[in-house]
Each structure stands twice: as C-alpha cells, then as structure tokens.
Amino acid sequence: MSGVEDLMTRLELLSLQDRYVAAIDNDRIEEWPGFFTEDCLYEIVSRENEEAGLPAPVIHCDNGRMLRDRVVALRHANIYEKPAYRHMLSGMEWREEADGSYAISTSYVVVNTSQEGESRIYQAGRYLDRVVRTEAGLRFREKRCIYDTLRVQTLLAFPI
Amino acid sequence: MSGVEDLMTRLELLSLQDRYVAAIDNDRIEEWPGFFTEDCLYEIVSRENEEAGLPAPVIHCDNGRMLRDRVVALRHANIYEKPAYRHMLSGMEWREEADGSYAISTSYVVVNTSQEGESRIYQAGRYLDRVVRTEAGLRFREKRCIYDTLRVQTLLAFPI
Amino acid sequence: MSGVEDLMTRLELLSLQDRYVAAIDNDRIEEWPGFFTEDCLYEIVSRENEEAGLPAPVIHCDNGRMLRDRVVALRHANIYEKPAYRHMLSGMEWREEADGSYAISTSYVVVNTSQEGESRIYQAGRYLDRVVRTEAGLRFREKRCIYDTLRVQTLLAFPI
Numbered sequence: 020m021s022g023v024e025d026l027m028t029r030l031e032l033l034s035l036q037d038r039y040v041a042a043i044d045n046d047r048i049e050e051w052p053g054f055f056t057e058d059c060l061y062e063i064v065s066r067e068n069e070e071a072g073l074p075a076p077v078i079h080c081d082n083g084r085m086l087r088d089r090v091v092a093l094r095h096a097n098i099y100e101k102p103a104y105r106h107m108l109s110g111m112e113w114r115e116e117a118d119g120s121y122a123i124s125t126s127y128v129v130v131n132t133s134q135e136g137e138s139r140i141y142q143a144g145r146y147l148d149r150v151v152r153t154e155a156g157l158r159f160r161e162k163r164c165i166y167d168t169l170r171v172q173t174l175l176a177f178p179i
Numbered sequence: 180m181s182g183v184e185d186l187m188t189r190l191e192l193l194s195l196q197d198r199y200v201a202a203i204d205n206d207r208i209e210e211w212p213g214f215f216t217e218d219c220l221y222e223i224v225s226r227e228n229e230e231a232g233l234p235a236p237v238i239h240c241d242n243g244r245m246l247r248d249r250v251v252a253l254r255h256a257n258i259y260e261k262p263a264y265r266h267m268l269s270g271m272e273w274r275e276e277a278d279g280s281y282a283i284s285t286s287y288v289v290v291n292t293s294q295e296g297e298s299r300i301y302q303a304g305r306y307l308d309r310v311v312r313t314e315a316g317l318r319f320r321e322k323r324c325i326y327d328t329l330r331v332q333t334l335l336a337f338p339i
Numbered sequence: 340m341s342g343v344e345d346l347m348t349r350l351e352l353l354s355l356q357d358r359y360v361a362a363i364d365n366d367r368i369e370e371w372p373g374f375f376t377e378d379c380l381y382e383i384v385s386r387e388n389e390e391a392g393l394p395a396p397v398i399h400c401d402n403g404r405m406l407r408d409r410v411v412a413l414r415h416a417n418i419y420e421k422p423a424y425r426h427m428l429s430g431m432e433w434r435e436e437a438d439g440s441y442a443i444s445t446s447y448v449v450v451n452t453s454q455e456g457e458s459r460i461y462q463a464g465r466y467l468d469r470v471v472r473t474e475a476g477l478r479f480r481e482k483r484c485i486y487d488t489l490r491v492q493t494l495l496a497f498p499i
Contacts (some may be wrong), residue, residue, distance in 0.1 A: 044286050105288050128425050168456055200430045292463050
C-alpha cells in the first residue's frame with residue numbers, strides 16, 4: 020500500500036469480512052455462497068503446500084453452484100458433531116489492483132466449541148482474497164484459506 | 180442490513196464494543212455499569228438454552244443498580260483467583276430498528292490467564308445487543324451474552 | 340477520551356496496528372523496524388512486574404538500530420522452531436496527548452502453530468503504545484508489550 024490509505028475502503032473491506040464470518044458462525048451458511056461472484060474460486064490449502072508451490076487444496080470450488088451444492092450437502096448430511104465456530108480476524112492488509120479489484124490478506128483464528136462445551140482453537144491461518152465491486156456490493160472473486168494448523172479435516176468440512 | 184451500509188455508524192458501534200471490553204480487560208470494572216442505560220438488561224445465557232427458548236440465564240440484571248451492586252460485590256469479595264481476561268471480538272453485524280436503536284450481534288472469544296500464567300479460552304459466544312443513542316453517547320439498553328462454551332461458572336462471575 | 344471521538348483517527352490507528360501485526364505474522368519481519376521512529380522504545384515486560392513498578396523487561400530496545408540488529412539475528416539464527424504467529428487484536432482505546440502524540444492501549448492474543456501443526460495460545464496481554472505522526476505516516480515512538488501469560492521465552496524471541 021503506497022501513499023495515503025483510503026480508510027473508508029479499508030472499513031468497507033473489514034465490514035465484508037465481518038459479515039462473511041458472521042454468516043458462518045451464526046449458522047446461516049445458506050448465505051455463504053452469496054458472498055461470492057458466480058465465477059469464483061474458494062479453496063482451503065495448507066501453508067506448507069502453498070509455500071512449496073504445491074497447492075493440493077483440501078477443498079476446491081470454482082463456481083457458485085459448487086458452493087451451493089456444498090451448503091445443501093452440509094445441511095442434509097448426518098454429521099456427528101456440528102461445528103460451533105467463532106472466527107476471530109485481524110491484521111488486514113489490502114491493495115487495489117490494476118483491474119480495480121482488491122487483493123486482501125487477513126489473519127484468522129477459528130475457535131470451535133464441541134457439543135460437550137469445550138472451546139479449542141480449530142484452525143489458524145490467513146485469507147488471501149480477491150474482492151470485486153458488483154452492483155450488489157462487494158463480492159469475493161477469490162477466497163483462499165491458507166491454514167497454519169494441521170488437523171484432520173472432517174469429510175464434509177464446514178466453510179472457513 | 181439492506182441497501183448501502185452506513186460505515187461511520189459501524190465504526191461507532193465497533194468503538195463502543197472495543198471500549199466496553201477494554202474497561203473489563205484492563206481492570207476498570209467500575210466503568211462497566213456506565214456503558215448501560217439505567218433501565219437495562221444484562222444477562223449471560225447458554226446457547227443451548229437460548230435456542231431451546233428456555234433462557235434461564237446464569238446472570239440476570241435488569242437495572243443499573245444491579246450492575247453497580249455486582250461491581251461492589253466483585254471488588255469486596257474474597258475471590259481466590261481474579262480473572263485476567265482478554266476479549267477478542269469479531270463478526271459484527273448490525274441494523275437500525277424502527278425505534279432508532281441498533282440491534283447488534285458480535286462474536287467474542289474470552290481468553291483467561293490464570294495466576295500461574297497459563298492462558299486458555301474461557302468462553303466463546305456472541306453478544307446480542309441493543310444500543311441506544313443518549314446525550315452522553317451510545318449506551319447498551321440490552322447486552323445478552325450467549326455463550327457456546329460450557330464451563331462451571333464461578334459463584335461471583337466477572338462480567339463478559 | 341472526553342467528548343466526541345474522532346472516528347477517523349481511531350480507524351487510522353487500527354490500520355497501523357493491523358499492518359504492524361500482519362508484517363510479523365506473514366513472515367516479513369524485515370519491515371518490523373520501519374513501524375518505529377529511529378528514537379524509540381520497544382519492550383516486552385510481564386504484567387506482574389509492570390504493576391509492581393519493577394519493569395525488568397525480557398526484551399528492551401531503545402533505538403532503531405537495535406530493532407534492525409534483532410531482525411538480522413533472528414534471520415541468521417539457527418532456531419529450532421520458527422514461530423507461526425497470528426496476532427488477534429481487540430479493545431483499542433486511545434487519547435491524544437498534549438504533544439500531539441497518541442497514547443494507545445490494545446489487547447492482544449498471539450496464537451502460535453508448532454511445526455507439528457498444533458495451534459496454541461502463546462501469549463495474551465496488551466500493547467501500551469505511543470504513536471506519532473511523521474512525514475512518512477504514523478510511527479511507534481513507544482511500544483510496550485505487557486504480557487499476562489507466563490511462558491519461558493525462547494532465547495531469541497520473535498517480536499510481539
């Protein structure tokens with residue numbers, strides 16, 4: 020970010036991130052696909068693989084239909100334990116790209132509470148996002164979740 | 180939230196939440212009742228009970244005197260271990276209600292450090308707040324702490 | 340903070356804190372000294388010592404050269420395990436001092452992920468900062484990290 024930061028754009032991007040995690044954490048995952056453009060990329064990849072240039076994401080969706088299918092699958096699946104996430108966010112950095120989109124990096128720590136009521140850190144990492152301005156507001160064209168934490172992913176993982 | 184968000188109101192509400200948790204975390208609980216209107220509701224209730232429509236809060240205060248009494252009790256109590264909290268906040272959503280008040284939801288994770296110096300997640304959950312604009316600034320008319328985490332509450336619990 | 344808060348100054352200070360922790364968390368510690376004025380104070384001290392008026396910091400740097408030396412040492416050291424931090428921030432309070440600088444308090448929780456991929460709370464505490472406006476933007480003249488958590492510090496500690 021060179022020169023003087025546009026603080027109102029920062030605030031708008033922070034609001035997008037806050038509303039995104041709120042939809043997940045407050046059990047409204049039906050809203051989750053609506054944060055993306057129809058042509059999009061969503062993936063979850065380990066930091067180790069990312070840094071080695073070997074993405075091999077544990078989750079990879081590249082259009083809105085895949086995101087919506089995932090929501091349906093999650094709602095109808097017989098999941099032994101539904102997650103109760105709280106996403107904490109911090110350290111947002113952003114810059115405007117030549118095409119007018121925003122490249123964003125944000126650290127996250129996801130705390131999960133088990134049905135027995137024990138809260139633990141489930142995943143730490145960072146979002147690498149690309150955000151575009153649409154008629155309906157800001158949307159993710161890309162959201163890549165690069166996780167630091169190694170944890171066996173459940174078969175039908177909830178979105179991060 | 181429909182239409183374009185009023186980002187300055189968001190920032191003002193984030194500031195209120197930040198100053199509220201700072202007063203608790205920095206051992207100035209005498210300031211805590213001042214964040215509320217005199218006629219107010221403060222309660223701590225489990226998510227399980229909240230979702231079942233059976234509130235049964237572990238703490239319930241419905242006026243400023245009860246909040247002030249609680250502060251006096253906490254300061255004079257012989258508490259074996261005084262908490263050292265750090266409230267992390269995220270995922271704020273808000274909307275303006277017909278009466279001009281603000282309905283807010285904010286995720287929180289409270290980290291507690293024991294006197295032996297071990298930091299653990301004490302409670303995760305969310306605030307469901309109702310905020311009003313007074314001559315002295317924004318105040319909570321309601322703050323309901325809906326916790327995900329099951330943990331035996333100490334008899335004289337500190338505010339969340 | 341008396342009277343009406345200058346929300347844009349708050350936002351600017353939040354941005355500074357976010358960019359500061361992002362540089363550390365995203366492995367760009369070479370940028371770390373650049374967040375400070377050349378004549379500066381950086382220290383890490385326990386809450387217990389701070390409250391007893393016996394600072395005895397575990398780390399103390401009082402100029403930019405010391406910060407830069409630390410970065411070089413960290414990069415060249417044979418550290419058994421490089422930290423993977425995620426700093427979560429919350430509860431920012433600030434006021435403008437008579438000399439035009441800003442006195443800031445911000446709670447932090449640092450999550451560290453080990454090379455085995457386990458994420459744990461490494462340190463909770465708060466920053467007590469003094470920030471000044473320079474031609475190049477806001478800079479820390481002082482950053483004091485007052486930690487709640489007792490944990491054996493590694494010999495060559497990474498910045499908090």
